Amino acid sequence: MLLSLSIKNYALIESLETDFSNQFSVITGETGAGKSILLGALGLVLGNRADLTSLKNKEQKCIIEAVFLLSNYNLQPFFQENDLDYEDKTIIRREILPSGKSRAFINDSPVNLQELQELGSYLLDIHSQHQTRELTEESYQLEIIDAVAENGVAILKYKSILTSFKAKQKELKQMIAEKVALEKEYEYNSFLLNELLSANLVDGEQELLEQELEQLSNVEFIKENFARILAVANEEQIGVIVNLKEMKLGLQKVMAFSPIYAQLQERLQSSFIEIEDIVNECEQNNDKIIADPERLELVNTKLQSIYNLLKKHQVGSIHELLLIQTELDNKVVKVDDLEIGIKNAEKELLVLKEEIDGIATNISKNRINAVPHLTKKIKEILSQLGMAEANFQFEITVSEDYFATGKDELNVLFSANKGTSFGALKKVASGGEMSRIMLAIKSILANYSKLPTIIFDEIDTGVSGEIAIKMGEIMKDMSKTMQVFAITHLPQIAAKGDSHYKVSKRSYGETTISELILLSTEERIQQIAEMLSGKEVSESALQHAKALLN
Structure with missing residues (x-):
């Protein structure tokens, strides 16, 4: 208030x-x-x-x-x-x-x-005055009926479920669209995925294969050079190992005469050990390297497959190919996941639809039951306002669509006089009739609304x-x-x-x-008298004002 x-x-x-x-x-x-x-x-x-x-x-x-x-x-x-x-x-x-x-x-x-x-x-x-036009709007007409039908709680619940229903509809639509798009590429994605899977790619193997290919392609050259190295190292007369042993022996004989000689002997001993180790590894590698045409063919084929895939997918490494493989796998699997998601969403939508349809049905029943009472009340008030023959028809039809406050569509028809045909309220009611109808409506709603204050302009x-x-x-x-x-x-x-x-x-x-x-009372008498007769207030106007105020 x-x-x-x-x-x-x-x-x-x-x-x-x-x-x-x-x-x-x-x-x-x-x-x-x-x-x-x-x-x-x-x-x-x-x-x-x-x-x-x-x-x-x-x-x-x-x-x-x-x-x-x-x-x-x-x-x-x-x-x-x-x-x-x-x-x-x-x-x-x-x-x-x-x-x-x-x-x-x-x-x-x-x-x-x-x-x-x-x-x-x-x-x-x-x-x-301009808000009287609201009376011709379907949303406001339904609002009037809902107030009399006491549909407030049901409509709040309906709106809440409708929000969930529309959100789930949107989610389902998006999943279906995504599934359609993925299905168009499904065969191609599956082919690309299988191609990558059959290549058995391992991150970093390209470099290892390229090294192996170089070795297998140059076996004779490598073995020739290892043979030369081993010959130089192990020759009985002039080999490196033989000469180093002679040097070690010479330094051992003189190392007692000076710390410098002793240090030289230690350094030579270290070098001797390192060279001897190198020679041993050269012998081992020489033994390992053998000509293997089948392995050469296999490595070459695998590398060519990798090069083809790199070129096809326009990337520079196996790591990037593996990322593409994961992405393709996700796309292929997602079609199946989307199918499951779509079925679950359809089930949830069905549950929501049954729930919202049930509430909408109750709202509609309440509206239909409220219409006779509302019509009777409006006619009683309009009769007091000089419209004794006024009559209404509230035509409620249930739609398949979901509207803001239910599934009903409403058509309000009005007849101002006995014997005249019904017509759309906004077309057949005059301005004065609309004002009286709106007052009747507001008067009825006052008994249902908890609104503290109303101002009629x-x-x-x-x-x-x-x-x-x-x-x-x-x-x-x-x-x-x-x-x-x-x-x-x-x-x-x-x-x-x-x-x-x-x-x-x-x-x-x-x-x-x-x-x-x-x-004040006196000022009020004067004001009403002025409203009756103008600025020049007559005695009869004053008496009339007092009579009205009675």
Whole structure:
């Protein structure tokens, strides 16, 4: 419930502070006096976007502050989810700076516009003339039926499962598309994979095979040179080993005469051991090297296979070929994995479909059961508003498609007079009839909605006289369960308010300001009399105003 509103430096308002009652309040004033400014200010509190044109004085910031009583509306979860301090009397503040930047606060905690809009949707419904067009929209029509059918919990569950259902549908579609793409390449990928697997590739073997090929291709040359080395080393007369032994013997004989000779002997001994070891290894390698044409052919064939694969896949090493082999293996295996994944997703979708269809069926049944009650209530209220012969047909058909709130498609037909054929509501209802239908709808919803406050902005367009009185009575009746405001030009409605505020515009020198004043009883009589007869108030107008106020 809106307890108070404070506005500073907004449009034509320099400063305004007003408290509101929890009952039926009416707001009147001449056209252009500033009623729309009040709605604009409240719109900013509810999260509408702002710009510098909102500032009366462009050098100062604009501040709009609204205090709401939340104690009866179970809004603590919203505050917990958004990490905000909850207060029964919650203050929402909006600031527009001269720089054009905007700031919003809930109980002095900074919030973004999305959070502000979400909280605002729980607090206040501003119904302006253009919003009457919502009545012709299928989504709003279903929303009305759902309120009466008390489908709220079921629709929340439906939406949750629908989100999972659509996500799983998307996942399945992606897997099928991927499987189709992979299947197109499956045969080719399998061929490439088998080709690589049959090559029995080992990382690093190319270099070893190339070395082996060099050896096998030059066996005779290698053995000739080893033979020469061994001959030079082991020749009985002039061989290297024989000569080194003679040198060792000579140094052994003189090493006692000087430490230098001893060191030379040690160095020669080391050299002798190393050369002797080299000669032994040369003998071993010489024995190992034999001509093997079959092995030569095998190594050559394997290397040629490797070279062909490197060229085919445009890479430079076996390591890279092995990476390609792994990738191809994954692609080939993934086709089978995707097949399993697709079957599992289809099963999950079937389960979700059965669940969501069950909920949608219950929602549809509830809607069908609610329609007679809703139709009866609307007709009763419209009868009070001078539309005794008005009638509705709510045609609900179940679709195969899944919509935001179920599987139903709705067509609302309307007939204003007895004997006239039914037609689409938006085509056959006049503006005045739409206003009365919307008021009837809002009146019915007031018994189902937990919304604290509703503001009717000239919903009385196109009506007058006795009908206006009935509209005022309906709004007053609504105020028993919620806070109701009516911005009106009709004295019959203005007289029904528990509180009466007047918006006026005054000029001071070069500036113009708007004011909002709570009228006393006498001021109210005068205001309603002016609404009846104009500025020149007659005695009969005053008596009529008193009679309306009775």
